Amino acid sequence: MPTGVAVGVDLGGTRVRVVASAAGWSRRVQTRAPSLTDLPGFLRRLWRRWGLSPRGVAALVVAAKGVWTPAEQRLEERRLRGLARRVRVISDVEAAFLGALGEDPGVLILAGTGSIVLGRNRRGRWARAGGLGPLLGDEGSAFYIGRWWLTATGRNTARDEERLRQIARAPDAVARIAAVAPSVLRRAAQGDRRALPFVISSQEILAALACVVAEDLRLRPPVPVSWAGSLMENRAFRTGVLRWLRRQGLRARAVPPAQPPIEAAHALATRLARGTKR
Numbered sequence: 181m182p183t184g185v186a187v188g189v190d191l192g193g194t195r196v197r198v199v200a201s202a203a204g205w206s207r208r209v210q211t212r213a214p215s216l217t218d219l220p221g222f223l224r225r226l227w228r229r230w231g232l233s234p235r236g237v238a239a240l241v242v243a244a245k246g247v248w249t250p251a252e253q254r255l256e257e258r259r260l261r262g263l264a265r266r267v268r269v270i271s272d273v274e275a276a277f278l279g280a281l282g283e284d285p286g287v288l289i290l291a292g293t294g295s296i297v298l299g300r301n302r303r304g305r306w307a308r309a310g311g312l313g314p315l316l317g318d319e320g321s322a323f324y325i326g327r328w329w330l331t332a333t334g335r336n337t338a339r340d341e342e343r344l345r346q347i348a349r350a351p352d353a354v355a356r357i358a359a360v361a362p363s364v365l366r367r368a369a370q371g372d373r374r375a376l377p378f379v380i381s382s383q384e385i386l387a388a389l390a391c392v393v394a395e396d397l398r399l400r401p402p403v404p405v406s407w408a409g410s411l412m413e414n415r416a417f418r419t420g421v422l423r424w425l426r427r428q429g430l431r432a433r434a435v436p437p438a439q440p441p442i443e444a445a446h447a448l449a450t451r452l453a454r455g456t457k458r
Contacts, residue, residue, distance in 0.1 A: 182236055186453040187264065189242040190447030191219060192272060193293030193323075194355045197442040198226065200237075201450070216244055216256065223263055238453035240264035243275030243445040244292065245410035246313065266452050272441060273298045273311065273408075279444030280406035280437035283400060287390050287432075289337040289421060292409030294357040295386065306394040307390040322411055325378050326360035333374065369416055379437065383417065387424035388432040395432055401431035408441060 189198040196213040200206065207230050212391055214222040219242070227234070240263055245255055246270050256269040273296050277288045287299040295310030295318050297308045310317050330344060347356050368374035405425065412418050425432045439447075 182230075183231060183238075185237045186446065186449040187237055187240045188442055188444075188449045189223070189240070189244075190240060190272060190275060190440075190442040190445055191216065191244040194358065195244050196222070198223075199442055200230065200232070202236075203284040203444070205310040211255060216246060219244075220260055220263065223260070227263070234263050235265070237264035239266040239449045240268070241445045241449035241452060242267075242269045243272045243441055244269060245272045248311070257340065261358060266446070268452060269402035270445075270448075273308070275348055275441040275445045275448075276408035276437075277406075278448070279439045279441045280408060281404060281435065283439060284404065285397075285433065286392050286404030286406060287399070288406050288408060289323050289386055289390050290408045291382075291386055291411040293322050293355060294318040295324070295389075295409070295411075297386070297393050299390075299397050301397040301399060305397065307393050308377065316440060319389065320384075320411075321409075322361035322380040323354055325364050325382050325411075326357040328378055328381075329360055329364045329375070332378075338388060365411075365417060371411075371452075378400050379417065380420065381424045382411070383420040384424050386421050387428055387430075389419075390432075391428050391430045402433035403430060404435045405432040406435045406437050408437060 182202045182205045185200055185202040187198065190197040194213055195210055197210045199208045200396055209226065240260065242256065242260065244256065247253055247269055253269045256266045260267045272289050273288065276290050277298050277300065280288050285300055285302045287297060290296050294313065297309045299307050310319055347353055350356055364375045364378055368379040407418055422432065422434055435453060
């Protein structure tokens with residue numbers, strides 16, 4: 181049974197990624213994301229499958245969507261207590277920022293199922309825009325594109341109306357709506373005039389949020405801008421966002437992410453297992 185294991189978890193709105201390692205041993209998995217409430221049970225089942233004991237897991241770092249304040253992080257850490265000797269919970273966008281830009285100042289645009297823009301200046305002050313979830317935010321996200329595409333094009337027949345009602349009532353409605361976005365992007369890339377406005381609107385909004393964060397932090401140009409999430413990993417979509425940054429007056433320097441969020445979470449778990457806080 182492995183001991184001294186460091187585990188990183190990236191819990192997004194659609195997928196969960198887990199990376200675990202110890203000396204001479206490693207495992208990783210990617211699958212459909214459980215809810216934050218169901219995460220402890222999901223990890224217990226994973227521990228059994230991998231032959232892990234909580235005493236053998238030296239550190240567990242969870243980067244979770246929807247967790248931002250210190251109080252929220254402490255609450256989730258208490259719920260995960262008993263799965264590892266040391267537990268730390270951070271927001272998924274913080275892990276994405278650390279993976280993309282490390283300790284350097286700059287702006288991260290995260291756009292996948294949801295969306296948020298996070299920035300940090302040289303003094304270590306953070307600022308963010310967006311990230312309030314599908315009801316009040318997620319502007320420019322895959323959910324944003326999917327929702328508006330479905331409402332604009334999915335009401336041609338009574339059967340279409342019923343399909344939309346079924347999606348809206350589904351427990352995984354947000355993920356199902358966000359899953360529409362890739363097809364809209366493909367349509368836009370092929371010149372579909374119905375799809376283009378939805379994609380352009382998303383790009384413009386994300387660029388505007390990035391400009392707000394950069395101005396709030398008074399970042400000096402050229403501002404390092406990196407990215408994460410399925411939408412921003414799409415090269416054509418990302419190019420459009422960077423183009424809108426220039427149009428909105430932000431002189432930016434595109435910085436490819438150094439590593440994905442899951443690797444940043446796992447690296448943090450490794451340092452925590454060794455007794456290092458960061």
